[in-house]
Amino acid sequence: METQNLPLDLLERLSNACAVSGDESEVRKIVLEAVQPLADEVRVDALGNVLAIKHAQSQPSLRVMLAAHMDEVGLMIVDEEEGGLYKFEIVGGIDPRQLPGKPVWVGKDHLPGVIGARPIHLTTPDERKSAIATESLRIDLGPEGSKKAKPGDRAVFATPFKSVGPSLMGKALDDRLGVATLIELLRQAPPHLEFQAAFTVQEEIGLRGARVAAYALNPDLAFVLDATPAHDLPTWDGSENTAYNTRLGRGPAIYVADGTTLSDPRLVRFLLRVADEHHLPYQIRQPGGGGTDAGAIHRQRTGIPSVSVSVPIRHAHSAVSIARIEDWANTLHLMTQALHALTPEILNMER
Amino acid sequence: MDNIKDFLKQLISLPGLSGYEAPVREAIAEAWRPWVDEITVSPLGSLHALRRGQGPEPRPRLLIATHMDAIGMMVSQIVDGFIRITEVGGVDARILPGQPVIVHGRRDLPGVILQPAPRLLPPHLGEKSAIDMEYLFVDTGLPAEEVNALVRVGDLVSFAQPPLELTGETLAGHSLDNRASVAALTVCLEELQRRQHVWDVWAVATAQEEETLGGGFTSPFSVRPDLAIAVDVTFARGPGVNSDYRAFGLGKGPVLGWGPNIHPALFKVFKNLAERLDIPHAVEVMPRHSGTDAFAMQVVAEGIPTMVVSLPLRYMHTPVEVISLKDIQRAGHLLAEFITSLEADFLEKIRWED
Numbered sequence: 001m002e003t004q005n006l007p008l009d010l011l012e013r014l015s016n017a018c019a020v021s022g023d024e025s026e027v028r029k030i031v032l033e034a035v036q037p038l039a040d041e042v043r044v045d046a047l048g049n050v051l052a053i054k055h056a057q058s059q060p061s062l063r064v065m066l067a068a069h070m071d072e073v074g075l076m077i078v079d080e081e082e083g084g085l086y087k088f089e090i091v092g093g094i095d096p097r098q099l100p101g102k103p104v105w106v107g108k109d110h111l112p113g114v115i116g117a118r119p120i121h122l123t124t125p126d127e128r129k130s131a132i133a134t135e136s137l138r139i140d141l142g143p144e145g146s147k148k149a150k151p152g153d154r155a156v157f158a159t160p161f162k163s164v165g166p167s168l169m170g171k172a173l174d175d176r177l178g179v180a181t182l183i184e185l186l187r188q189a190p191p192h193l194e195f196q197a198a199f200t201v202q203e204e205i206g207l208r209g210a211r212v213a214a215y216a217l218n219p220d221l222a223f224v225l226d227a228t229p230a231h232d233l234p235t236w237d238g239s240e241n242t243a244y245n246t247r248l249g250r251g252p253a254i255y256v257a258d259g260t261t262l263s264d265p266r267l268v269r270f271l272l273r274v275a276d277e278h279h280l281p282y283q284i285r286q287p288g289g290g291g292t293d294a295g296a297i298h299r300q301r302t303g304i305p306s307v308s309v310s311v312p313i314r315h316a317h318s319a320v321s322i323a324r325i326e327d328w329a330n331t332l333h334l335m336t337q338a339l340h341a342l343t344p345e346i347l348n349m350e351r
Numbered sequence: 352m353d354n355i356k357d358f359l360k361q362l363i364s365l366p367g368l369s370g371y372e373a374p375v376r377e378a379i380a381e382a383w384r385p386w387v388d389e390i391t392v393s394p395l396g397s398l399h400a401l402r403r404g405q406g407p408e409p410r411p412r413l414l415i416a417t418h419m420d421a422i423g424m425m426v427s428q429i430v431d432g433f434i435r436i437t438e439v440g441g442v443d444a445r446i447l448p449g450q451p452v453i454v455h456g457r458r459d460l461p462g463v464i465l466q467p468a469p470r471l472l473p474p475h476l477g478e479k480s481a482i483d484m485e486y487l488f489v490d491t492g493l494p495a496e497e498v499n500a501l502v503r504v505g506d507l508v509s510f511a512q513p514p515l516e517l518t519g520e521t522l523a524g525h526s527l528d529n530r531a532s533v534a535a536l537t538v539c540l541e542e543l544q545r546r547q548h549v550w551d552v553w554a555v556a557t558a559q560e561e562e563t564l565g566g567g568f569t570s571p572f573s574v575r576p577d578l579a580i581a582v583d584v585t586f587a588r589g590p591g592v593n594s595d596y597r598a599f600g601l602g603k604g605p606v607l608g609w610g611p612n613i614h615p616a617l618f619k620v621f622k623n624l625a626e627r628l629d630i631p632h633a634v635e636v637m638p639r640h641s642g643t644d645a646f647a648m649q650v651v652a653e654g655i656p657t658m659v660v661s662l663p664l665r666y667m668h669t670p671v672e673v674i675s676l677k678d679i680q681r682a683g684h685l686l687a688e689f690i691t692s693l694e695a696d697f698l699e700k701i702r703w704e705d
Contacts, residue, residue: 084517085589098448098466100445101447101666101670114515114671115671116589116665116671117591117669119586121441123443128444129481131478136591140665142523143519144519157449158515169461233490235471236472315449315463318466319463320451324492
């Protein structure tokens with residue numbers, strides 16, 4: 001698989017940027033800078049979505065929405081205590097067990113802080129059987145840290161992005177992988193499509209940006225580019241892992257159904273056909289819970305046929321996620337080929 | 352030392368788990384070498400550095416022990432390219448999910464500790480349960496074949512969180528227990544360059560404190576000091592550790608230990624010295640085991656009068672321990688002042704006032 005054309009530097013900048021749901025400006029800035037030269041029209045809407053449109057060069061054209069969310073799960077400071085200590089709340093689906101013992105970046109200036117934990121020496125064996133309560137944790141900016149942050153400021157895990165052998169490690173790969181992919185797809189937008197890129201906000205707290213973006217763009221159909229958990233680890237008792245969701249190294253994960261969307265079967269069949277024709281690896285994400293922006297998009301207006309394609313990542317919504325470079329490359333490749341092959345005919349087929 | 356912060360950052364960026372201290376030992380030896388007369392390594396891996404006093408021979412000897420080993424993990428099993436781990440030293444498994452680590456295989460492999468999804472864990476572990484270390488994995492991001500070729504059971508796994516500077520001249524990172532004390536002893540050695548002292552000073556970076564106190568038992572046996580001081584970290588007040596009598600203010604000065612591991616006369620000398628020099632300090636009562644090398648050193652050979660000097664540290668045994676650089680400087684200065692105050696007949700002051 002060709003991987004040399006992947007925008008790795010862009011992904012690194014995106015992964016290291018901080019954009020907790022509702023405060024996407026840092027990623028928005030990178031996105032705007034990247035899409036301005038590529039699109040015919042760029043606007044930022046009332047919620048902060050970036051909508052970038054590349055017009056079709058021929059008619060009749062298909063209006064295709066491609067969505068990737070800019071926001072990430074994180075923390076918000078809610079109260080200041082004496083001595084540079086801050087109380088916080090979780091924004092989005094972070095397992096509280098991921099918090100103790102982590103460095104964080106706080107606010108727009110990425111002030112370094114840490115979330116500590118009580119020393120093991122001062123805990124009892126009984127206490128260590130239970131998860132550490134989030135209420136007992138604080139963000140610590142150091143003894144001179146008072147007034148350096150304020151309630152409302154956001155914080156994220158302080159994880160510098162890195163590329164390790166065949167893998168990528170970083171925070172917020174969900175969904176900066178999708179954002180980077182979408183920017184690259186816009187760069188190569190095929191001229192026969194009305195290409196509607198939506199870099200959405202607030203996905204992690206209820207798919208809110210995508211909902212209004214889909215209304216505004218009013219597309220004929222939509223593809224959602226996201227990242228999805230790979231639970232491809234051994235089970236505790238050595239039994240076969242039948243609930244892996246997706247697996248690293250098996251290619252892009254195509255959604256048939258998740259917790260919020262039944263994908264349009266025409267789009268699923270179409271993606272599978274394109275992948276087969278181009279001998280690209282892919283996997284069907286195991287049906288089940290979870291959701292993407294497609295959950296909001298497909299129910300907008302009179303209904304918008306939608307499907308999601310994700311890069312599988314291990315350890316989503318934690319300090320460090322892991323993705324395979326080749327899965328990302330294959331996702332980009334699949335979507336590139338799919339957009340080239342896409343025609344209005346698809347909507348005349350039977351569902 | 353001009354830049355103790357940079358030196359300490361270097362120290363905590365080097366591996367050196369209990370029993371495998373070589374990488375950090377070499378860095379310490381390099382820093383100390385210009386300031387001492389002899390450097391040797393003990394059979395268990397402790398670093399012994401002698402700085403001779405200016406008194407007539409035979410000179411009395413002081414040993415200052417700062418353990419250099421760090422807590423961490425060890426590979427216990429490899430399953431489908433995923434690495435199961437066990438602890439080296441006291442590690443609370445609840446701080447492990449999401450931690451960046453280095454697996455010291457045939458080459459160093461960066462990895463991250465994963466907490467498997469609930470569907471892959473025993474059903475009795477609910478979302479409020481801690482996940483025991485045996486269920487966690489290190490993921491190196493490499494294919495299984497490569498992991499099998501590069502990693503073996505028994506390989507070490509170190510924390511890899513880079514040092515982080517916080518406000519108020521504090522530093523966050525892993526292994527500040529007890530590299531911060533190594534830094535304090537380094538400050539002391541540097542200060543001694545400009546000072547006269549009668550006694551021989553043995554600066555020792557001990558091995559294996561976190562597991563067996565191996566260095567604490569054996570280094571004093573080689574050196575046979577007349578007095579021994581353990582410099583280690585203690586708990587700093589902070590989130591979840593507020594009104595605990597065992598905790599002290601971060602950045603409020605070194606802490607002097609008091610209890611059965613400490614010779615009361617030596618404690619008194621330190622206490623008076625800190626007061627006379629106006630060095631802010633606190634007293635830590637240690638009712639039983641001091642949790643330091645002093646526990647071992649005190650009972651070496653025919654017994655040694657020992658003292659414990661501690662540095663308050665937040666979040667001990669996590670990868671985001673927080674130390675005050677001012678406390679390191681003060682502790683180093685206090686040790687240097689103690690050394691220069693030692694006269695040839697000092698041992699006569701170490702009496703039992705019964």
